[in-house]
Structures are given as structure tokens and as C-alpha cells.
Amino acid sequence: MKKVLVIYYSQSGQGKQIVENVLQDLSIHPDIRIDFKAIEPVPPYQFPWRDISFWDAMPECVKLIPGKIKPLQTDKNEDYDLIVLEYPIWFLSPPIPLTTFLKSDDAKSILNGKPVITVIGARNMWVNAQEDVKKMIKDAGGRLAGNIVLHDRHQNIISVVTIIYWMLTAKKERFLGIFPKPGISDKDIDEAVRFGPVIRDALLKNDFAGLQQKLLKLNAVEFKPDVVQTELTAKKIFHKFAAFILKKGGPGDRRRYGRLKLFKYYLFFAILFVSPLVSLVFYILYPFRKKAFNKKLRYFEGVTLEEKGN
Ligand SMILES: Cc1cc2nc3c(=O)[nH]c(=O)nc-3n(C[C@H](O)[C@H](O)[C@H](O)COP(=O)(O)O)c2cc1C
Secondary structure (H helix, E strand, O other): OEEEEEEEOOOOOHHHHHHHHHOHHHHOOOOEEEEEEEOOEOOOOOOOOOHHHHHHOHHHHHOOOOOOEOOOOOOOOOOOOEEEEEEOOEOOEOOHHHHHHHOOHHHHHHHOOOEEEEEEEEOOOOHHHHHHHHHHHHHOOOEEEEEEEEEOOOOHHHHHHHHHHHHHHOOOOOHHHOOOOOOOOHHHHHHHHHHHHHHHHHHHHOOOOOHHHHHHHOOOOOOOHHHHHHHHHHHHHHHHHHHHHHOOOOOOOHHHHHHHHHHHHHHHHHHHHHHHHHHHHHHHHHHHHHHHHHHHHHHHOOOOOOOOOO
8 A cells, every 4th residue: 555645735725626636546546545634834824815914924935934833643653655745835935834844843754765746836936936845855854756836827917916816805706807717727727637647657666766757748847938037036036025024023023014015015016017027138038048048947847956056
């Protein structure tokens, strides 16, 4: 019997739905058992979010500062053959509950020596976060063997509007009846079942080498190059804002509300006016930088970790 542990954090349930579909083929196999464990932050992050609490999560996300979570109720003697981590992205970073788990002693005992597959359910900017996650998995002793990313395919600004509406209302519905449905499309979520057979085969053979190449052939990772460039630029600015806000205190500290509001206005300005400009300049220069940029993309779609810059 092969045993899989799925550790996930999903506020709306979208992430749970994705990972269930990814593993559907394994769940019906008689020789495979799957245990699902949700990461539970203490106190829970409100869903729907209230305006200031949404922005208040930014500094700790970006700086990978852990919060509090309930201990995962796993049997310490259980020897899992595969660990699957499902997570959303918060502010170009891993969500605080995942960071908290990955930096815990629990993570060290669960992940040590184990193959790990990450499954991301994002808007469209996940590259920076996955680099942080690669590093934390390695620090906990795990071996990243695969990564699957589902994202919202709508145009960047449209998906910002719809995701904010979704996050602030908890309604995965069309904003004003004119915008598209927020988040990852039902079609993409349904089609995530295509990843199951290759994961199942790797698990049954206990051979995870080459798994990511097989997943990539099934389009497990897709990029819009200008979106990647935008997030790489933005993450540097987020780091500066996070340090600036943290000088005023930790989560919930009213003294930092002014700076959080400044970040919020900066972000709306950047999304509306700067990011289209970044995209335009990117595509003008793209023919000259294509080779170097594509090399970066090949790295981001893989499961190795370049320590420099981390
Ligand atoms: C506080 C917050 C910040 C977010 N920032 C990003 C982001 O930087 N990049 C991105 O692709 N998605 C971002 N999202 C969207 C999430 O990746 C995810 O799609 C959404 O939260 C639904 O996930 P869940 O319901 O499974 O938790 C953000 C969501 C929240 C709540």
C-alpha cells in the first residue's frame, strides 16, 4: 500500500477542489491511500476578507514571517511515500499559513527525505512564491519532485478586479454581471485530472525522477512572459514596502495602517498604469532578450533550486 499525505490551505475551497482532481486517479487505485490535512491558522484568516486585514497580511507573507497554526493531526509513525502541498499565492509569496507550516518542526518530521509535489491555485503570479517554497521544502529536508500550476487565464487587470471582488465578498460570481467569473475556470479545474496517471505511475514505481518533465508535457506550467517580468520587478518593490511597514509593528498593529494604505494605493496605481508599461517595454525588448529570458522560464518551470538570490 502506497500512502500519500496532502497538506493544503485553501480559503474558498478552490485549492482543495484542484488537488482532489489532480489526485483523482490515485484516489480510486486499490493500492493507494490518500490522507488530506488542512493547515489551520490560529486565528483563521477571515473569508471574505475585510479591507485592512487583507493588506495587513502583506509584510509577513513577503518576509516569510510565520504566524500560528494548529498542529497537523498526523500520525507521527506513518511513513508516507509522497507529500503533496497545495497552496494559493498571497502578495507574490507563499500564504502565511503555508510558511508557518514549512518552518515548523512538524514540517521537518513530515517532509524529511520525502518526495514532494506542489500544486498551486493562483491568479497569475506565482513564480516568486514557488522559489520561496522550493527553499523552505529543501530546508525541511524534502525533495521537490513536481509542480503543477493552475491560474486565472483572463487579462491581468480584469483578473485583479474579479479576484478582489471574490476575496472581499466570498462570492465566486460575475462582478456586476459583466466581468468574467473570478479565479480558475471550471474547465481548467476539471481538466486537472489529466495529471493523475503520471503521478500514480511515479508513486507505484517509487521513481520520481523525470516526473516534472512528464507533467510539463501535460502543460502543468504555462507562462505569460510579460506577467513573469512584471512580478519579478514587483517583488523587489514589495520587499521594500514590507520592510517599511514592519518598522511600525507586527500584524494587527494600528500604527502600520497608514503605511498599509500607502501600499494599497501604490499597488492599484502600479497595476493600472505601471504594469501595462512594463509589458509594453518588455515586448519591445523581447526579441533581444529572448534567449536569456527563456532560460529563466525553463528554470522557473523546473523543480531545482538555484541558491543564489535566495
Ligand atoms: C491576500 C491575497 C493576496 C493574493 N495575492 C496573489 C498574488 O500575488 N498572485 C496571485 O497569482 N494570486 C494572488 N491571490 C489569489 C490566490 O492565489 C488564490 O487564487 C485565491 O486566494 C483563492 O485561493 P483559495 O481559495 O484556494 O485559498 C491572492 C489572494 C489573497 C487572499
